[in-house]
Amino acid sequence: MKSYVTILGVSVLLSIVFHASLSQAQNVSPAAGAPANESTQAFDLESLIPGDWLSISSLEQVVEMEVAASEIVWIATTGGVFGIELTEGLVVDVFTTNDGLHATNPSSMALTSDGAGLVIGYRDGALDIVELETRQVRTLNDIVRSTRFPDKSIRSVAVVGDAAYVATGFGIVVYDAKTWLVRESALQFGAWPLGLGIQSMDIRPDGSIWVATSEGVATAPSTSSLSLPASWQTWSMDEIGSPPFTWIRALDQGIVAATSSSVTQYKDGIGWSEWTQAGSMESFDVVEVPGTDQRVLLQRVRMLVFQGDNVLKNIPFEDRSARIELSSSTSNASSSGEITLLRGSLTRGVIEHRFDGNWAEVSTSTMRLNTPATNALKSITMTGNGFLGAVSETFDNNFISDRKKGMTVYSTTTGWTNVNQFTNSTMAEANFQLSFQSVATESYAYVGSWGSGVARMALDAEGTPTGEVTLFNALTSSLRGWELDNDQYVVISGLETDSQGRLWTVSRFASRALAFHDEGSADWTLVPKVSGLSSLDLYEGLFIDSRDWKWVFLKSASRVGRGVMVLDTGADPTSRQDDQAVVLNASSSSGNLPDATVTAVIEDQRGEIWIGTERGIAKLLFPDLLLVGGVAERTAQWLIAENPTGPSPYLLRDINVTAMVVNGANQKWVATANDGLWLVNASGTAILEHFTEENSPLLSNAIQDLAFDPATGNLFVSTSAGVQIYQDRANQGASKLDNLSVYPSPFSYERHDEMILEGLPTRSRVR
Template sequence: MFFTMKQMRFILSILFILTSFYSLAQKQVWRDYFSYNNVSQLSVGDDEVFGATENAILIFNTKTSSVETISSIQGLRMQKVTALHYSEKFKKLIIGNEDGTIQVVNRINGKISFIDDIFDKNSLSPELKRINSFLEFKGELFIATNYGISVINLNNNEFLDTFFIGDQGGNEKVFQVAVVGKWIYAATEKGGLKRAEVNNPNLVDYKQWSVYDYGKWIGVCSIGEMLIGVKDDNAMYVLKLSGFESFDSLESDFRNIVRSKSHVTISSQSEAKVYSLDLKFVGEIDRSYIQSAVFLNDFVYVGVQDSGLLQFSLSNPNNPSHLTPEGPLNNRVFSLLSTENGMWMIFGGYSNSYNPHNPDLGSYGLSRYSGKKGWEHIGHDKLRGAKAMSKARLHPRNQDQLFVSSFHSGLLQIDLNESDLSRSEVGLYDSENTGSNGLEKLDPLTHGVSPDYVSVRVNGPAFDRDGTIWVTNSMVYNTLKQKMSNGDWNSYSFGNRLQDVELSSFGAPLIDRNDTKWIPSYKDGLIGFNEKKGNKVVILNSNSISGDLPDNNVRSIAIDKNNQMWIGTYKGLRILSNPDRFLNDGQLQTNSIVILQDGLAEELFYQQDISKIRVDGANNKWVAVVDAGVFLVSANGQKTIYHFTKENSPLPNNIVNDIDINEKTGEVFFATDSGVVSFIGNATEGTSGYGNVIAYPNPVRPEFLGEVKITGLLDKSNVKIADVEGNLVFESTSQGGTVVWDTYSFSGRKVNSGVYLIFISSQDGAEKTVKKLMIIR
């Protein structure tokens, strides 16, 4: 039995005299964890500096010195931003992307509008849709693209005209446009500097455009009645009555020209030069990796590739102010690790074909975020030169030891310094210091590479019940490695069962409750191994009598709370109903999940490339599908609870590399090559008692429109909520460690203001607790 009414009224009378309430901040449904270190475009207006990063807009207010961000959380659909413009007249920020999409942010009401006319134009190939720059003129926005020039109305965001100004009216790449007097000039890639009368009502006719100069102009800008521009030799010119005259040059590749009210800034990869509006040289900023620069209110603002947004004073150009918000070192996050002390982000990794050089051999540090300490980092200079990091795990018997696998350099052991993470001690295990049975580098002769090429391709780690470390070692004969607690290493090979094992790549091992190691592979299916059972090996592959997998490229595996193994492959999903059968059976078979879709039976995730599977606290499964985002399906797979994509959610990318869950809060993290976002889910891990039960937000204030969450529960807890008179208004059973309440009573109406008691009991009635909640309407 739960609580009798007499017990409830007694508890109510005791609790009612208490006046203090536990208060937690309202939690958002989505959060972002982006890096802002790569600022590619800048614009200014209304005393604000706008900077475009890979997946967000930074807004620096020069009056208050505050920084605001707008990202997919607020509704932006960030691609690769290639143009940025702020209209002071219309109070709008216009964002142009590489794929042709345009977004308009209304700075008055925060509304985000989308202009997809260019993106939706099927007659244009994707590379032609790139937006190169914007020019505002008399209430209209001229858009320079890889096909020509388009125009939109800034008042209502309507698409107006398109000008194809290439030969015979064909496509012509336009870098930038400018208006001087009665002329509109277009800097084109192949057609030189073209111009036409800006008020000509027939600009859609390519014949109205003429070549003014046959040089290759890559940037133009108007300053009053002057036209200035940059040619592909990085020389800068001004148009005078006598023609073009050179007035300066850039030392490296041109980046852009940005004009503000009082100055014009011309930047290259290594310098930003500032001129007054009569073209007098004012000053210069020298800095590597410059992508854009602009002058505003006595400062030069520079967007760089490695440090984000910087503010320079021309009187002290060697001491910039860093305006970049804190975040991870990089947005290319390959894997995640949720721990008691925060969320780790691992950068680099490898491609779908296990190539650590694609897209590049990642040389990054490590980042960790926690609510208490914020962002902390271990720089790459501390990581012994390790590259292409893939997975991280804390040692189960020593939470101050972090092990990180590198798919090029070996295995890192990091002895964490929690007082200053950047000062942690780092060691590297590789082919040089682990002995004859330890880690191995791939053989250059076998792989046709230079004899000087050294690559130790390690994935893992995983820990068995004895605290032994297990990793895979790809592209060598002895695939599986074991590091004993005494420091010795053991090697195990599947060479007698697998063909060309030296050419094979393997994922991180998963160790089940019997200490069986399950190893996903790129071309050989799923391998089960247990050294305690006489080095027993069972291989599941696409053969109908030895696993019946849909494909031999096994991408992800997870064992759920019912001891079922979910196996994600390049071409679909399979379930191994009882991995314990490995102990006694020589062959194992998997099954598909069949669901009803529109009344028809079909296989769940049929022919889909599954990159990650993660089990939540309620035994539901988060499944990442390449190019299709992430799904949350019910415990048995029969119901789709959520399907998130970059089109319908803040996901920055439809390819999700990893998923991890904060088991206490239910926060689900998604790692992509475009950054990390999280979703606040309802399913948390069930606890071993009720010592950490929290209801939030508490109090529930009038402006809160969401759901109350009760976390820290035992699995299958019974939860009842009653008012102070003992009237029951809500009842539920937890799936995992969380229950949510929409603050509606059984009558279908929102409950009134007041104090509410939350009565919680374990499934067997042995554990009980009571919490209180205040609601203010």
């Protein structure tokens, strides 16, 4: 719907205009100058204006670290890059997609030779060149545009002098580090196959380049013509006597490379041999201590300090780590007697270890920012003072990421609180993980998991988690899983609240799948399955409308959609006697849904019910008549375009809906599995917006959930690549004109093309 405002007799169109201001480089990060600790928030969620996008990234899991001579460590994480000044422990800057980075989750990073810039590589082949002083970000797509080889992922980046070496899935691309034009490419190493992917690359202090591939290890002087296969000396894995290496480090004293269970080293004049003293624990990185013959090897739960080839010190730690670096102040440990080691954690940011000359630990400090534990959230729910997120129902088969899948709570007062196996002993002891449903009340946040039941976290008056977690699973409650599989494995595929504040859940495919729970109580009450329902109809999803009717998404045991059941549980939910229910499906006489697989249901401000499916959307104009009416009252209407231009008159007929929400103007935001984000008008006859990763800052076209904050107009968008906020103009109307604001003020026809009014009472008419 378009609105007009009359200003001095002239009509000015108020339309929804796309803004990308927060996706461009800004003058300063909101975290710059703050302490590098858990209280410092990296993102400003309070200063959005209509049309703005804000990406919320996790900066906890370290991918790469680079230490500049100025005692600034730059940390690449799965959500972006930030810098910390080590002397004072202050944040220097933060770069995410909000600041122009190409994407979340960089694969590699290097400092330019003068320390004035960063080179950041990504798995799709893109390179970001970041000028640190000006905060300008330039993206290079030379590798992305290459069509010769399918694997364009960037594995390693190194800068030496005026050359930047980029190791990819097909070889090495060499850039001029001043002009950022491609100089040459190394696509073949000796007699090995053309386009061989590089697992890891490093450059030795003498300037020689070392690469690990599936065929073996190759090296060449950086001064040689790298594009000539004959420039490369090679060792096959048979010659080395090892499986292919996952990483390689080129040190002054030699080469160190590792598999998941062994470490091998190369010494000049001697050759390759297994570093048996390193043991069989998986290793991730190694550094030399300047001025000594000591090396530090980073392994899964420890750091080993070696004097020569022998273990001098075993330094255990509890979390998992990916990288280690020495601070630039540790330039000559033999003379200074002090060693500062930086450990890049997969769960806690950067840990700074300070040792004396005998490796006695003097101090340990953690440097991290206040951000979510992970990027993508499967489910988002608004709380009274922020929002709650559940992470994912999918196993990564990864010790770190799977155990992070608990809950993330954001409070406008205290910021982010991550509750998972790494931060909560109750979850750790019960191996609670894979949460993918969420709901919140005034006093509690709930998440439902894939196999671990429900977790309840108490919230204080400000909406901040108190740390008290209660688990409801097959051992601690009446909830049960699918009997044909394992009734002890409780998959919570639906989680909602009703108008009385009562919690309702669906345990996927269980014989008594529906259950309810009064806020704060110790157990759940199981509800009998509706009588007369087909044995093929198993409960999966759940939505509760304003009448407290339960809309239960149905599937067969083979996961084929069976429509949606509308259920009134009556005055006594535990009794079938007062139940009323009807099943709507794709049959023209039983619902007329666009598809039998229902994925989302919402109720709009007019009381209409909108049903999203794997193939389009339908709506019920008078849902009150569903349980008492006939075929006509149970026939859903497909969305029909007011001005059809294609072969079909139906609007969004073939989209795979994943979530829907209603904004303050009764318009509907529609999320899809692979086609981005849509906004349709209140009646469902016209498309107002269509955001994709190609035409907007949207991180991914695969959207998992939506949540709308009617007080602020913030639309929370959970994509497969991260969570974003879009500031929608259509926030909730006020009840009176106490807080009306109009901007820009003063308005100039020469400089402004829109005027924004906020705080208008509901149903206002602007003339």
